[in-house]
Amino acid sequence: xSLASVMAPVPVPTPSPGRVAPPVPRADPSPxxxxxxxxxxxVVEDLSAWYGRRKVLHGVxxxxxxxxxxxxxxxxxxxxxTLIRCLNRMHEIQPGAAQSGRVLLDGRDIHGGHLxxxxxxxxxxxVFQKPNPFPTMSVRDNVLAGWRLTGTRPKDPDAVVEDALRxxxxxxxxxxxxxAPGGSLSGGxxxxxxxxxxxxxxxxxxxxxxxxxxxxxxxxxxxxxxIHELAPTxxxxxxxxxxxxxxxxxxxxxxLYMGELVEFAETAGxxxxxxxxxxxxxxxxxxx
Amino acid sequence: xxxxxxPPPPQRTVSPRLRWRRLADRLFRGAVVASxxxxxxxxxxxxxxxxxxxxxxxxxxxxxxxxxPVGETGGGVGHAILGTLFLALGGLGIAVPVxxxxxxxxxxxxxxxxxxxxxxxxxxxxxxxxxxxxxxxxTLLVMPFRQFSALSGAFALAVIMLPTIVRTTExxxxxxxxxxxxxxxxxxxxxxxxxxGVVLPSAGKGVAAGIIAAxxxxxxxxxxxxxxxxxSQFLSWNLLQPIAALPLVLFNYAVSPYEDWHAQAWAAALVxxxxxxxxxxxxxxxxxxxxx
Amino acid sequence: MGRRSSSSPSxxxxxxxxxxxxxxxxTVLAGVAWEVLDLAGPAMQxxxxxxxxxxxxxxxxxxxxALPALYGTLLTSAIALLVAVPLGIGSAVxxxxxxxxxxxxxxxxxxxxxxxxxxxxxxxWGLFVLAPLLRQHVQPAVQSxxxxxxxxxxxxxxxGYGTAxxxxxxxVIPVVTSVSREVLKAVPDTQREAACALGATPFEVIxxxxxxxxxxxxxxxxxxxxxxxxxxxxAVTMVIGNxxxxxASLFAPGYTLAAVIANEFAEAFSPEYLSALGGLAVVLxxxxxxxxxxxxxxxxxxxxxxx
Numbered sequence: 001x002s003l004a005s006v007m008a009p010v011p012v013p014t015p016s017p018g019r020v021a022p023p024v025p026r027a028d029p030s031p032x033x034x035x036x037x038x039x040x041x042x043v044v045e046d047l048s049a050w051y052g053r054r055k056v057l058h059g060v061x062x063x064x065x066x067x068x069x070x071x072x073x074x075x076x077x078x079x080x081x082t083l084i085r086c087l088n089r090m091h092e093i094q095p096g097a098a099q100s101g102r103v104l105l106d107g108r109d110i111h112g113g114h115l116x117x118x119x120x121x122x123x124x125x126x127v128f129q130k131p132n133p134f135p136t137m138s139v140r141d142n143v144l145a146g147w148r149l150t151g152t153r154p155k156d157p158d159a160v161v162e163d164a165l166r167x168x169x170x171x172x173x174x175x176x177x178x179x180a181p182g183g184s185l186s187g188g189x190x191x192x193x194x195x196x197x198x199x200x201x202x203x204x205x206x207x208x209x210x211x212x213x214x215x216x217x218x219x220x221x222x223x224x225x226x227i228h229e230l231a232p233t234x235x236x237x238x239x240x241x242x243x244x245x246x247x248x249x250x251x252x253x254x255x256l257y258m259g260e261l262v263e264f265a266e267t268a269g270x271x272x273x274x275x276x277x278x279x280x281x282x283x284x285x286x287x288x
Numbered sequence: 289x290x291x292x293x294x295p296p297p298p299q300r301t302v303s304p305r306l307r308w309r310r311l312a313d314r315l316f317r318g319a320v321v322a323s324x325x326x327x328x329x330x331x332x333x334x335x336x337x338x339x340x341x342x343x344x345x346x347x348x349x350x351x352x353x354x355x356x357p358v359g360e361t362g363g364g365v366g367h368a369i370l371g372t373l374f375l376a377l378g379g380l381g382i383a384v385p386v387x388x389x390x391x392x393x394x395x396x397x398x399x400x401x402x403x404x405x406x407x408x409x410x411x412x413x414x415x416x417x418x419x420x421x422x423x424x425x426x427t428l429l430v431m432p433f434r435q436f437s438a439l440s441g442a443f444a445l446a447v448i449m450l451p452t453i454v455r456t457t458e459x460x461x462x463x464x465x466x467x468x469x470x471x472x473x474x475x476x477x478x479x480x481x482x483x484x485g486v487v488l489p490s491a492g493k494g495v496a497a498g499i500i501a502a503x504x505x506x507x508x509x510x511x512x513x514x515x516x517x518x519x520s521q522f523l524s525w526n527l528l529q530p531i532a533a534l535p536l537v538l539f540n541y542a543v544s545p546y547e548d549w550h551a552q553a554w555a556a557a558l559v560x561x562x563x564x565x566x567x568x569x570x571x572x573x574x575x576x577x578x579x580x
Numbered sequence: 581m582g583r584r585s586s587s588s589p590s591x592x593x594x595x596x597x598x599x600x601x602x603x604x605x606x607t608v609l610a611g612v613a614w615e616v617l618d619l620a621g622p623a624m625q626x627x628x629x630x631x632x633x634x635x636x637x638x639x640x641x642x643x644x645x646a647l648p649a650l651y652g653t654l655l656t657s658a659i660a661l662l663v664a665v666p667l668g669i670g671s672a673v674x675x676x677x678x679x680x681x682x683x684x685x686x687x688x689x690x691x692x693x694x695x696x697x698x699x700x701x702x703x704x705w706g707l708f709v710l711a712p713l714l715r716q717h718v719q720p721a722v723q724s725x726x727x728x729x730x731x732x733x734x735x736x737x738x739x740g741y742g743t744a745x746x747x748x749x750x751x752v753i754p755v756v757t758s759v760s761r762e763v764l765k766a767v768p769d770t771q772r773e774a775a776c777a778l779g780a781t782p783f784e785v786i787x788x789x790x791x792x793x794x795x796x797x798x799x800x801x802x803x804x805x806x807x808x809x810x811x812x813x814x815a816v817t818m819v820i821g822n823x824x825x826x827x828a829s830l831f832a833p834g835y836t837l838a839a840v841i842a843n844e845f846a847e848a849f850s851p852e853y854l855s856a857l858g859g860l861a862v863v864l865x866x867x868x869x870x871x872x873x874x875x876x877x878x879x880x881x882x883x884x885x886x887x
Contacts, residue, residue, distance in 0.1 A: 090777060095680065116306060122779035132770040136792040146778040149788040150309065194774070201778065313781035320678055323670030324687055327757070330750045331694045334705045341708075389601035396598065406602040408876065409609045415804070415872030416612060417811025418699075419838045420865050423845065423858070427615040447608055454605055480594030508698025511813040511838070515846045535700045535814075542704045543818065550708070557701050568696040572689065 040104075041066035041205055041235040042087060042124075047101035049082050049091055056082050059101065060261045062254055064205070069227060069236040071250035071267065073243055075282070079259040080239040081129075084207045087237065088124040089117040105205070122146065125203030129210045131190035133197070135183035139174050142182040142193055146201035160200055168196035169226045188219025195226065199234075206230070208238040212245065224249050243283055247271050255279045335561070342558025345551045351559070355521055355537075365556050367523040371438075371532040372563070374525070375517055376507040378442030383449040384499060391457025391495075392483065407458075414451035421447045422512035430516060438524070438531035441517025448509055449502035456498025460491040460575075497574035504567035508560060510535035534560050616865055619858030622851065631859055637824045637840075639848070644856035648826045650863065652741065652834040656816060657809040659745025659830070660752050664809075665802055667749075668756030672801075675757070676764040677786055688761070695754035703818030706747040711738035711819055714746075719831055733829045739821040742830035747819055748809045756805040759875075763797030763882050764790060793882075800878030807871035811864055813838040837864045 040063040049057040057079045064070050064087075072080045085091040086099055089110060103110045110120050133142050143161045147153050154160045161178065165171040170192040174185070185193055191211060198206060208227075212220040227236060227249045240246050246253050247267060254264040255276075263270060263279045274280040349364050356363030390410070394403050425444035430436055464487050472482035488495065510533075513519075518530040519540065534556055541553035623631060627644060634645020671691060675684045715738030726732050767790050775785040791798070821833020822843060837860045848854045 088777060090773065093776060116310070118309070118779045118781055119306065120779075121777055126777035128770060128773060128777075130770055132768075132774045134771065134774065134789055134792070136789075136795070145775070145788070149775055149778055149780040149784045151784070152305070197774075197778070309781055309784070313783040316783040316786075317678060320670045320674045323667045324674045324691075327667050327671045327694070327753050328687070328690050331690060331697075333709070334697060334701065337705055337709055338701065386601050386604045389598050390605045393598035393602040396595075398595065399599065402599070402602065406605050408873065409606040411876045412869055412872045413605070413609045413612075415807045415811070415868050415875075416609075417813065417838055417864050417868055419811070419813040419841050420612065420616060420861050420868075423619070423841065423861050424612045424615050426845070427619050428611070447612070450605060450608060478588050478594075479591045481590075483594070504696060508696075508700070510698070510700040511842055514842055518846065535698060538704065539700050539814065539818070542700075542707060553704060557704050560698060561701060564696060564698055565693060568693065572692075 039066040040064060041106065042237075043102075043104040043107075044083070044086070045102040045104070047083070047086060047099065047103060049079070049086055049099040050097065051082075051094070052096040056259050057086075057099075058259045060256070060259075062261055062264055064235055064237055065252060066235050067232055068251040069231050069238060069249055070252040070254065071246035072237065072239045072254045072256060073241070073246045073282075074256035076241060078256045080241075080256055081209050083256065084126075084209055084237055084239055087205070087207055088121045088126055090121070090126065118150075122150075122201050123203055124205040124207060125198035125201065126207040127191070127194050127198055127209065127211045130214050131187055131194050133182035133185065133190050133193050135181060137182050138179045139182055139185070139193060140178040143196050143200050145197050164196040164200035167199050167230065168192045169222065169229070170196055186219075188215050188222060191215060191219065191223060192226065195223075199230075203234065205235040205237065208236065210239050210241065213241070220245075243271070255282060257282070338554065338557045338561050341551070341554035342556075345555035346558055350552070350555055354523065363552075365532075365534060365537050365552070365559070367520070368532040368534045368537040368556070369559060370523060371517070371520070372507055372534040372560075374531065375438065375441045375445055375513070375533055376503050378438065378527075379445030379449050379506045380499060380503060382443060382446035383453055383502065387450050387453030387502075388457050388495060391454045391498075392461055392488070394454065394458040395461035407455075410451045410454040413447070414455075416447075417511075418448055418509055419511040419514075422514060422516055425512065425516045433528065435528060436516060436518035436530040437528045438517055439527045441513045441531060441533065444512035444516045445506040445509060448512060449506045452502040452505055453498050456501065457491075457495050460494025460498065461487060463494070464491050493574050497571040500567050500571040500574070504564050504571065507567065508535060508564045510539050514539075534563075613865065613869070616858060616861045620855055620862045621858075623855035623859040624862070626852075627856075627859070631856070632863070635826065639844075639850070639853045639856075642850075642852055644852075644859070646837070646860055646863065648824050649835045649837045649840045649860060651826050652744075652820065653810055653836040653838070653864075655741050655834070656744045656748055656820070656836060657806060659742065660748035660809045661802065661806055663746065663749035664752040664756050664805055668753045668801070668805065669760050669798060671753070671757045672760030672764055673786060675761050677782070677790065688758075691754050691757050694750070695758070699751065699812060699814040700818075702747055702751055703815035706743060706815055706819040707739075710747060711743050714738050714743055723831075730828045731830055734827070734832050736831055737821065737833060739819045740829075740831050740833045741820070741827070744816045744820045744834075744836070745830075747815050748812055751812060751815060752805040752809050755808050756801050759801035759804055759879060760794075760798055763794045763801060763879060766797070766882050767793045796878045797882030800875040800882075803871050803875040803878065807868045807875065810871070811838060811868050813842050817842045837861075 042064040044060055044062050047057055047060045048055060060083060072083060074080050082091055086103055091097050091099060105115070105120070105124065108114060134145060137145060140161050141148060143164050144157055162171060165174060170189060173189060182190075182193065212223050215223065224245065227238065230236060238249060250267045252264065253267040253270045255262045255270065257278055263274060263276045265275070270279065271283055274283060349362065351364060351369065352366040353362070353364030354367050355365065390406065394407055397403070422444050424447065425440045429440035429443055468486055468490060469482050472486045473479065477485065513533050513536055517533050517536070519536040520530045520532045524531055538553050538556040538560060541549040541556065623644060627634070631644060632646055632650065634643070635647045636643050636645050637648070675688050675691070679687060715736045719736035719738070722732050723736065771789045771793055772785050775789040780788060816836050817839040820836055820839050822835060822839065823833040824835050825832070827834060841857050841860055845857050848857055
């Protein structure tokens, strides 16, 4: 799989020394692409997070480039999941959870009061580690759950269902059993149903928290393919403990270690020329 | 030039829809909190009334003396307090030897089908109305002897207590890590010795808590005693004679037309509440410590 | 398996003791059913269906019709459920979904204490506190507005169906709450997270995913509460008013199955009379057995994975 296809829609920025610097990936600037500047869909600035007294993130700063895939890797317990849960304010709903720093969506602080968290979560969708379709709803209702739960309905529900299921590469498999209960699908199908459910409300960002860790290799390959297909239209942030997966699906990779951002770079660069010795240790399998 | 160009932020529109959803959420939470308050209000009201009305009539004489005939003031419920303890402990004496082994059986996971039936029976037995249990004890132990008796009362309470003991024992024995049993078995101990010497002692606190909870449940029961223990004006330790019980005295005094009996009913209620709630809290404390 | 075959005789004896105890529990339940049926046999044979539909209860004339008591039991239980279900499930939602763990622990203990207070003490309180309160303040107020409605007709006595129903509600609530709370706890957090991440408010999360997932268990909790309400004796006996009639008014005095047994059993002077009371007990036992068995199955269903 060529990384170029992933990289294509993402022009390269000029680093700015003045800002509270989100580390900027290095790449060779090509004059042709400079006209279309790269855009950060989301940015975290100096983000720290706690569970009770335990500090799990230490001042992380990081951009998430619009309509590209960013992978977050690191050994378990490094704060990967906490980081993405801060992006849609799911972190704070847990008892004892706290955070400091800023998270920007389209340049505006998501805690800024202009955006209700329930609106935010509609714009920033999420897929979880374990497939969690709603067992009491049909496949169709699962796709529409984002609408149903919030008491709204799309203009053309059938079109929304078909579109979301097609984008989640599940349509062909389930189009004849949309009425079947959501719990009747296999693990890989259930996870794609969860992706379809997240896509059905047209999110701008899709967070994926180790979406393949509970799946077999074939289902995993299916989901990775799907991520490629989605990337041009949705900003994707994927947490994974699997470095090969990060290398396969992402344009950018952030390496988190013990709650700190060790390195953030274009994926190709990070895996071939890691700047930090800890990154090198990790990707060469010396720990983790 | 700023490296991170942001698209213009979308116009903030607080839709009425969102406002309504937030309001519905707040109303729901409010309703839920209110329901807890409404639910707990009777607890406060009942306890407050029992203390306020019971305390003035409560003194040492009330706790130790026998009742006086109607018209005479004074008198106590000493016989009924002892009677209730006698009946409840007697009930435990019958229920524990059946309930604890039955609970161990359910936890042992041998013969799962029979265990399922027994578990269901225990659950259903817990739901049998206490008045029906009294009737059962009557037909079994009163009719043949043509005599109300402490024995039949204790038996009725035992039936009431049995499900609590069975299910608590099962629960706490299940919490004992299987490695403990395996360790004992590996040392060559027979299964029964592993159970009696290792499993039951480590679950002992929990089993005791279940027994105390059953005591608390049984001590407050009235209906099953109405035509078994029946009640008595005297202190009697004869198993085959009627015996007084605090809830019975309370009931009879409450539905009587005499004012001073009403006052005594409240005092009896205070004694009963203290007895039952203290036992309940002790049981709860023991379980809380175990799981902590 | 191998272990069992190699077990010693002492092991076999020990296991046999345990099985015997287990069978003992089953025997007790069977014994209850058998004895009560045996007692009621003559009355049921003689009366047949008219035992259930008759409205006269005259022990002296030997006429036994259970309908007024059955009606009273059903009406008071219905009132109790009407009050207890929303409050009980609401409290369970508070304890499992809204409250912090510390608040939930304290409030949970208090709700359980509500269940620990003996029935006769609720009866005492109902008779001397709740009934006078309803008689003096609530019933006249209701009648001044809705006096023409048959549901609220008759002199305000304080005791009657409505008072018994309210008192029953207080006693049923802890059952509904503690079972519902257990059932709600069995709903996996991943379900809540999924809904929350779709932009649902906490209310929408609970209504849209938690309740549907727990539905059968919540029904089980209500059924269990109904079983408790039907069989509850002492408190009802003290505030129902003990009048063997069928009245449409909630303020009217009436009777229930359990209350009739409690009041009359010790004084039943003839075998027919005893047998008729046994008949009431059969109705009571039959309905509570079915309800409890059904409720347990429903609640277990949720614990073993949704539906």
